[in-house]
Amino acid sequence: MYSLILHGRKSLELQKWLHLRSVVDLLRNESAFSPNPSPNPLSSLSNSFSSASVAASDVNLQDDQKGNNFTVSYLVGSLGLSTKLAESIWRKVSTEGKANPDSVLNLLRSHGFTDSxxxxxxxxYPRLFILDAEKTLTSNLNFLQSRGASTSEFTEIVSNVPRILGMRWHKAVGRYYDFVKDIIEADKSSNYEMSCLSLPQGTCQENIIRNVLALRRLGVPQKLLFSLLTSNFHVVSGKERFEESLEKIVGMGFDPTNSKFVKALCVVYQMSDKTTEDKVNLYRKLGFTTGDVWEIFKKNPLFMALSEKNIQNSFETFISLGFSRDEFVTMVKHCPQCIGLSAESVKKKTEFLVKEMNWSLKAVVSNPAVFGYNLEKRTVRRCYVIKALMAKGLLGTELPPLSPVLAVTGEAFLNKYVMKHDDDKELVAELMAIFTGDRAS
Structure with missing residues (x-):
């Protein structure tokens, strides 16, 4: 099957979606995985849902741009980023060390990079701001620029895989730079052939190019290919394991143009048969069927990357809060990201919604996405608007359903609960102050 992909021919086996039960049998019966999987294989792959939900308090954003401090306002003013995006970058950088935005930005601009x-x-690659501009960045930029590419080619390649700027060894930096250059050039010529195919067979470089070609012919976009090239998991460096893992993922029906395809490939590649079977058995003990497990995996591949300890702890947390086993299963099936969240985050959100706001546990079960919402910036503010309206007798005596309060967009919420009172400017101002966090209720 793999050879058919490499030669660009269509394979019926790759085009049809296999039934999930046959996929489970395949995973159980084939000894296709690594016998020594790495623990917590996708710990470094970020999950936007969990990242947002674990945050329990507002970030104390600094606005002082003096003293080389890394600030949100600096990013917005210097690069024109949105405040939301700038805050996200600031949070990622501020947890790792002191940032040097002036040095980094000036260095990049001096090498021909535009603000775009x-x-x-x-x-x-937010970590760029905490790298040593004089040593690591200058060294890598000068080395790459010396390879003879035009300024436009150089900036395009580095913009696609900025992580190479943080690599320590010039040999590795140059190798990945060349891989990306070949992929970009091959795509532009529409034939996907690369000069690196002349590399000796069996080498890591030859494996990478062969595997990248296979993925490109399946329709995996450039951006996703580049993330695989520089991944810590070395998925595209393998041969037999890569081929077997790829066949499984394609057989499960993952769309090659979607990021879930790459995440699923990484998970399957890293897990042994035994690890896979152990996780399926654990989920079954918690109340899931085998079919449930693979349906959830298709929704969120990182579901299978969680450690058994995290899975068990998550289950125990929900049970301790009064949810039944069946309710836990229902929530995870509808919103897989619920499992694996920190116990503190789950407890705070449940207690606020149930104890302070008096929604029932069943209401939470029906809306598991609430565990992914920022508690202070979204849930609390909207709920306090509802409380203020109820205190004034403007909503009756019963809470509205949970979904139209928390699940809708901010604009929809404002239209439904705030702007409808536009005949009372004082009230609207009061509600807006609560909604924006300028005043507590």
Whole structure:
């Protein structure tokens, strides 16, 4: 099957979606996985849902741009980023060390990068701001620029894989730079052939190019290919394991153009048969069917990357809060990201909604996405608007359903609960102050 992909021919086996039960049998019966999987294989792959939900308090954003402090206002003013995006980058950088935005931005601009390039780079690789501009960045930029590419080619390549700027060894930096250059050039010529195919067979470089070609012919976009090239998991460096893992993922029906395809490939590649079977058995003990497990995996591949300890702890947390086993299963099936959240986050959100707001546990079960909403910035503010309206007798005596309060967009919420009172400007101002966090209720 793999050879058919490499030669660009269509394979019926790759085109049809296999039944989930046959996929489970395949995973159980084939010894296709690594016998020594790494623990917590996708711990470094970020999940936007959990990242947002774990945050329990507002970030104390600094506005002082003096003293080389890294600030949200600096990013917004210097690069024109949205405040939301700038806050996200600031949070990622502020947890790792002191940032040097002036040095980094000036260095990139001196090498021909435009603000548009830099915005793309820092969005995809925020750690750039904490790298040593004089040593690591200058060294890598000068080395790459010496390879003879035009300024436009150089900036395009680096913008696509900014992570190479943080690599320590010039040999690795140059190798990945060349891979990306070949992929971009191959795509432009529409034949996907690369000069690196002349590399000796069996080498890591030859494996990478062969595997990248296979993925490209399946329709995996450039951006996703580049993330695989620089991944810590070395998925595209393998041969047999890569081929077997790819066949499984394609057989499960993952869309190659979607990021879930790459995440699923990474998960399957890293897990042994035994680890896979152990996790399926654990989920079954918690109340899931085998079919449930693979349906959830298709929704969120990182579901299978959680450690058994995290899975068990998550289950115990929900049970301790009064949810039944069946309710836990229902919530995870509808919103897989519920499992694996920190116990503190789950407890705070449940207690606020049930004890302070008096919604029932069943209401929460019907809306599990609430565990992914920022508690202070979204849930609390909206709920306090509802409380204020009820205190004034403007909503009756019963709480509205949970979904139209928390699940809707901010604009929809404002239209439904705030702007409808536009004949009372004082009330609207009061509600807006609560909604924006300028005043507590």
């Amino acid at each position: 390039h830099i915005s793309t780079i820092v969005t995809n």
